[in-house]
Amino acid sequence: MAGAQTHRLGNGGLIDRSAPLNFRFDGKAFSGLQGDTLASALIANGVKLVGRSFKYHRPRGILTSGSEEPNALVELRTGARREPNTKATTAELYEGLEAASQNRWPSLRHDVMSVNQLFAPIFVAGFYYKTFMWPAKFWEAIYEPAIRRAAGLGRAAGVADPDHYDKAWAHCDVLIAGSGPAGLAAALAAGRSGARVILCEEDFVPSGRLLSDGGTIDGVPAAEWLPRTLAELAAMPDVRIMTRTTLFGVYDGGTYGAIERVNDHLPSPPEHQVRQRLWRIVAKRCVVAAGAIERPIVFAGNDTPGVMMASAMRTYVARYAATPAKRLALFTNNEDGWRTVETALGAGLQIAAVIDARADVSPAHRSLASKGGFPVLHGAVSGVDGGKDGVRKIAVSLTGGARAEVEADGLAVSGGWNPAVGLTSFHRGRPKWRDDIAAFVPDGAPPGMVAAGAANGDFGLGACLSQGFAAGAAAARDAGHNGTPGAAPVADDEAFSLTPLWHVAGKGKAFVDYQHDVTASDIELAQREGFESVEHLKRYTTLGMATDQGKTSNVAGLAIMAAVSGRSIPETGTTIYRPPYVPVAIGAFAGHHRDETFHATRLTPSHHWAVEQGAIFVDTGLWKRAQWYPRAGEKDWLESVTREVKAVRGGVGFCDVSTLGKIDVHGPDAGAFLDRVYINTFSNLAVGKARYGLMLREDGIVYDDGTTARLAEDHYFLTTTTAKAGLVMQHLEFCRQVLFPELDVQLTSVSDQWAQFSIAGPKTRDLLKEIVDPAEDLSNEGFPFMGAREVTLRGGLKARLFRISFSGEMAFEISVPARYGDALVRNLMLAGAPFGVTPYGTEALGVMRVEKGHIAGPELSGTTTAADLGLGKMMSTKKDYIGRVMAGREALIAPDRQVVVGIKPADKARRLRSGAHIIPKGQTPGPGNDQGYVTSVCFSPTSDRWIGLALVERGRERIGEIVHAHDPLRGEDYDVELCNPVFYDPDGGRQRG
Amino acid sequence: MRIVCPFCGERELGEFTYLGDAKPVRPEAGASEDEVFDYVYLRDNVAGETNEYWYHGGGCRAWLKVTRNTLTHEISSVEPAAGAGAAKVGA
Numbered sequence A: 001m002a003g004a005q006t007h008r009l010g011n012g013g014l015i016d017r018s019a020p021l022n023f024r025f026d027g028k029a030f031s032g033l034q035g036d037t038l039a040s041a042l043i044a045n046g047v048k049l050v051g052r053s054f055k056y057h058r059p060r061g062i063l064t065s066g067s068e069e070p071n072a073l074v075e076l077r078t079g080a081r082r083e084p085n086t087k088a089t090t091a092e093l094y095e096g097l098e099a100a101s102q103n104r105w106p107s108l109r110h111d112v113m114s115v116n117q118l119f120a121p122i123f124v125a126g127f128y129y130k131t132f133m134w135p136a137k138f139w140e141a142i143y144e145p146a147i148r149r150a151a152g153l154g155r156a157a158g159v160a161d162p163d164h165y166d167k168a169w170a171h172c173d174v175l176i177a178g179s180g181p182a183g184l185a186a187a188l189a190a191g192r193s194g195a196r197v198i199l200c201e202e203d204f205v206p207s208g209r210l211l212s213d214g215g216t217i218d219g220v221p222a223a224e225w226l227p228r229t230l231a232e233l234a235a236m237p238d239v240r241i242m243t244r245t246t247l248f249g250v251y252d253g254g255t256y257g258a259i260e261r262v263n264d265h266l267p268s269p270p271e272h273q274v275r276q277r278l279w280r281i282v283a284k285r286c287v288v289a290a291g292a293i294e295r296p297i298v299f300a301g302n303d304t305p306g307v308m309m310a311s312a313m314r315t316y317v318a319r320y321a322a323t324p325a326k327r328l329a330l331f332t333n334n335e336d337g338w339r340t341v342e343t344a345l346g347a348g349l350q351i352a353a354v355i356d357a358r359a360d361v362s363p364a365h366r367s368l369a370s371k372g373g374f375p376v377l378h379g380a381v382s383g384v385d386g387g388k389d390g391v392r393k394i395a396v397s398l399t400g401g402a403r404a405e406v407e408a409d410g411l412a413v414s415g416g417w418n419p420a421v422g423l424t425s426f427h428r429g430r431p432k433w434r435d436d437i438a439a440f441v442p443d444g445a446p447p448g449m450v451a452a453g454a455a456n457g458d459f460g461l462g463a464c465l466s467q468g469f470a471a472g473a474a475a476a477r478d479a480g481h482n483g484t485p486g487a488a489p490v491a492d493d494e495a496f497s498l499t500p501l502w503h504v505a506g507k508g509k510a511f512v513d514y515q516h517d518v519t520a521s522d523i524e525l526a527q528r529e530g531f532e533s534v535e536h537l538k539r540y541t542t543l544g545m546a547t548d549q550g551k552t553s554n555v556a557g558l559a560i561m562a563a564v565s566g567r568s569i570p571e572t573g574t575t576i577y578r579p580p581y582v583p584v585a586i587g588a589f590a591g592h593h594r595d596e597t598f599h600a601t602r603l604t605p606s607h608h609w610a611v612e613q614g615a616i617f618v619d620t621g622l623w624k625r626a627q628w629y630p631r632a633g634e635k636d637w638l639e640s641v642t643r644e645v646k647a648v649r650g651g652v653g654f655c656d657v658s659t660l661g662k663i664d665v666h667g668p669d670a671g672a673f674l675d676r677v678y679i680n681t682f683s684n685l686a687v688g689k690a691r692y693g694l695m696l697r698e699d700g701i702v703y704d705d706g707t708t709a710r711l712a713e714d715h716y717f718l719t720t721t722t723a724k725a726g727l728v729m730q731h732l733e734f735c736r737q738v739l740f741p742e743l744d745v746q747l748t749s750v751s752d753q754w755a756q757f758s759i760a761g762p763k764t765r766d767l768l769k770e771i772v773d774p775a776e777d778l779s780n781e782g783f784p785f786m787g788a789r790e791v792t793l794r795g796g797l798k799a800r801l802f803r804i805s806f807s808g809e810m811a812f813e814i815s816v817p818a819r820y821g822d823a824l825v826r827n828l829m830l831a832g833a834p835f836g837v838t839p840y841g842t843e844a845l846g847v848m849r850v851e852k853g854h855i856a857g858p859e860l861s862g863t864t865t866a867a868d869l870g871l872g873k874m875m876s877t878k879k880d881y882i883g884r885v886m887a888g889r890e891a892l893i894a895p896d897r898q899v900v901v902g903i904k905p906a907d908k909a910r911r912l913r914s915g916a917h918i919i920p921k922g923q924t925p926g927p928g929n930d931q932g933y934v935t936s937v938c939f940s941p942t943s944d945r946w947i948g949l950a951l952v953e954r955g956r957e958r959i960g961e962i963v964h965a966h967d968p969l970r971g972e973d974y975d976v977e978l979c980n981p982v983f984y985d986p987d988g989g990r991q992r993g
Numbered sequence B: 001m002r003i004v005c006p007f008c009g010e011r012e013l014g015e016f017t018y019l020g021d022a023k024p025v026r027p028e029a030g031a032s033e034d035e036v037f038d039y040v041y042l043r044d045n046v047a048g049e050t051n052e053y054w055y056h057g058g059g060c061r062a063w064l065k066v067t068r069n070t071l072t073h074e075i076s077s078v079e080p081a082a083g084a085g086a087a088k089v090g091a
């Protein structure tokens, strides 16, 4: 059974003593209470050592009680849910919680890597950069693997995250970050004014430091004021308090990012619930009441377990009734630190001494000391004696030079407070220095945002309440709400007298950045080596670059740099602040966009029927397309595809081509419009006819191709490739709205409105006659090649019929409204049964287009011109069109350009593969003689061999030449013959037949 | 970032596609290669207010001329392109 909570006070605290929780840390069983964090539960069990440090593997304890924690990082949970670098100080305890310490081997107490401390010289500032200067071979073979083993944070789970993450939008008038006194007062004022309010609080209980520090508000204790205030806010229908939610980013136009840890406080999310939810909040105004972070003082041994921030120490005692020390000392340079002494005395703890760096201590505190029977030492802590079991003795340099020693098992440290300026500085704002509190405060904020209370550098309870209230009222007013906010809550301000102290000289390592193991001497070294600018300092020493982003270390680092470089702190300046304010899981940014829901899936009109047929599908952009239709007994895809091709060439087959982009072009100027976007002319196309068109980009390179039919004088039906459907629509809208607004033409995307099938093969007419109304003339005279018109199907449905062919066979494409697509495909199967109708997929489609020498995606590569593709003759010389002028540039018409040509292997039995480079025969392959590459290949059932298309320098002049195909990726080398790209029916008799 | 579409109202960035500088004007037919080259390739790198084309593909499909400050991302005006909207229908 779990051990007793030896360091739990008998009463007090916001924990539920009737709800014990069992948990394990490094395999050992403990018990805590509902309301604990992992950190407070460990403290209640007397655990001081919780991790090893990043570089030196030094023993580390718990430093803070919040999200700024640099030390107490653990691997939380096990298996697929194992999450490294989780802050014990914010992880809520739950029944069965399992956590493990990081950076230790074989165990936390006996860590062999702590010998790194002996090699400390190689880990000094800039060691990565200096190490890179060694020979590369040594780096790769020796140093990098060694450093990777030695340095690092926790281990990722290594398997897929089993949980779900959500993304959501929210809108409000006033967004408030933080629920301390300033945030609650802002919410009261804004809510009473009638504004829609969202208040984000990262803790699982609202109220901020009021939970730890108490105080008197409106004449009553905070413990009485809080429930009353929270009840008033809860009763306001437009005020929403979101706990476990951190506002992490500020974006343009009043958009904010927040992460809600919906179910992190449970072993796993309940069924159908998400683990975390990423909120994008759009707010008219934002009040940042994110408080301040107490800062350490840098002295030798300041990372010894048991050295803790003074405010955290009293949080553990007051909020969690857990005692980090039985006999503690305080090292402070300000009045606020003394509150920890008051809290500790109130809880019956022993005070060993107060080390105060200031010249004077208030009479009230002097009498507190004499009543409590502990000394007040004027001076500074210069060293700590202790190890993995925590603080034992504290060395003090007294003002005047004498030395003293204090025996204690805990040391509370307060170096003052730094306002949390992150949110206000995310738009490249630079905070300004305030001498009276020796801290940076916001200097302005992104539009619509204001800081209040401690986040603004005003730490007194009274100031927090009045500023927060005023900011909330103003924000509501600015957002258009003129209700009466009523009276602001009132409290007195505590004294805050501070004498800046950043660094105490002494022997031994004095840590500035605990998480990245950056010491004061690293900063001094950086300065000596010329890295004085803060941005250089940061990158050279890695100060502030760990997962805590230097929340407890940045200002101390700047102060030390300022001191050694003889500048003031404001002269030294700050680095740029960037979101996220706290680490956010990638899973939360992805939300539901993972695995099969990574993107939307588009299904063709024949999809469900194709599934019934057992089709194999291929992802084409968002589409699922039938790739081939295997039949029983076929041993591989090639056998199925070959059968499909032969069935089409010898009989009749059909293929769903609904994925092509389809655009209706309407208006008296439709023809003139198409003339300007295609290289060839469409205004002279007869009604009832279709024509192949090619579009260029304005730079002269081919953009897209497709067939466009003229269905009426003022109505064209344009098709695009599947891949470019959306982009061509966007491009045409640009041409219409921006380039040629004088043309009277309208565009309508109808890609989803029409189901379209290609029906191909010599028996196509036989099949169509069963589908189309007998009155329709499908003969060569009645419906010639490239004819296009509306027809009536048997049963009366109107369809569009286009006599176009991609396969080279006698073929039609038939369009019906999309909702009839499924019925049409089933009717084609029924009606076609006597003719052996065969559905074919995209593979057979591709084989037939290569056999026919048609270009497709691999040739429309964004580097080819119309002439490269053998379509130069289509370029009209009688009109202007997009890309015309640039297509005439010298390099785009050079005679040695790579152009489309057919290839076949010299060895008829050889397989071809795309991507092989074309090299002149007899030459050693190299960049100097690379003359192009193979773009498309297929096994041609018609030629009974592999054939392909390639882009080859002067290819059309070299028909019949044997060249070398070099495929270093697959280690293949072979000869191919350049040939006419039209392998099948070169004079086109079959498609006209 | 949020853009106030003149047709659809205030919408978030994800509904829009950025094209680029709206200043260059496509030369008339018959322009020289140099003029077209400048139109296709030459752009100012503005630190401050700039006009740019955005496409409301996730909404009304209008092309918009947005005046944006590249230093602050502040959008000071949004105008429909000359041919945006359906004003000509029935005219």
Ligand SMILES: [Zn+2]
Residues within 6 Å of the ligand: B005, B006, B007, B008, B009, B056, B059, B060, B061, B062
């Ligand atoms: Zn719109």
